[in-house]
Amino acid sequence: MKKLLFLLLSISTLSFAQPKPVKIFISVDMEGIGGIGTPAMVSSSGKDYATGRKLMTEEVNTVVKAIFQTGPATILVNDSHGDMQNLLHTELDPRVEYIQSNIKPLGMVQGLDASFDGVIFIGYHAMAGAENGFLAHTGSGVVKGLWLNGTEVGEGGLNTFFAGSIGVPVILTKW
Template sequence: MRLYISADMEGIVGVVTRDHLAPDGFEYQRARAWYSDTIAAACEAAHEAGCTEIVVSDSHGNGESLLIERLPDYVQLIRSWPRPLMMMQGIEDGPYVGAMLIGYHTGASNPAGILAHTIHASAFQEVRLNGRAMPEAGISAAQAGAYGVPTLLASGDDHAMEEIGSLIEGVHPVVLKWSYGTKSSRMISPALSHARIREGVKQALANPAGKPFVVEPPIELDIVFRHRMPAEYLSYLAIVKRLDAHTIRFVGKSMDEVSRFIAFVTGYHVMTVM
């Protein structure tokens, strides 16, 4: 039995401001440990529940935040970028009993939640699939669903779990902190969060209520940028339609095509500002 885990940092206990998210932050190294220990706890619980192999995607920041030496031997780790399937790279190498989204957060257009954004915080104001606003969790679940893999569990703050629960049928939510605002929250201790993650993983595997979250193709991907220029430049491509000053549309035949296009746009934006 194989399990897939997509891991992000914003929804991890302890993490609450951008000082925790990048190497120049004063508590980043501590946050890496909180992040790594949370993922290790999830993997250990899954192994105890019968999973013999677990593939983990480090999907935060530069893709190099998880401390590999803190992960068990039965874990395979996906690191760094670029990746055509982004936060779900490796889901194509199934079969998997399910996918779990650990440490996730709300989307950019959600007014609530800790460190809310979608994929590229400084570039994207909103991402929509077939007209519906999608947080990173929705995009990840849709990528898993395209391969017939159900999303069994998600963890993060209370607003993130509410948002994910409204999108994905049967997902097991694990709330580890409660948002007061974009950069403030009430949270439990790391040790208790690990215990809750362990319990949630075992419950989700014992009673897998989640179903594959499928976005039917053709898939209209709308990206609303914070600034005008990315929309203007991308509209030069024949495959892109500009809907307004800040919004473009790309129509993909599959989630793989959609993911590859988002990865291209994200990478292009990063490269042009370096």
């Protein structure tokens, strides 16, 4: 009887010590990152692209750090801008898993499935045609407008729709 009690206590202690990690998906675009204010910062041929990459990486790290401050987490970061090779992986928080390059059927939401607890979109930007929107566009830029069930949306709206369709809530957005 004593042994059984000890075993039960051990299990309950273990579950308190190691709560189930929250599983978060982060899709990161570039135009909406804090501190980015010129096209030269978001184009790989731009003179200030190095600054843009650094700002983008730092913003992801800030969000990742905040998530880990709440407890254990499993985080997948999907690079979602241009050729999708923008983040400085050598400076990225080593606790995340990182997807880069743009050969992805689901693009900005590649890797997102129903197993995630939440989705975060950072660095997102105004949709195509948005008045006074900084570098406003949708997708490749040739798209002039996109409607979902009669509502005009941009990349953020489209990806939110996808996340919702598989039952994963968007918990933080910035666009």
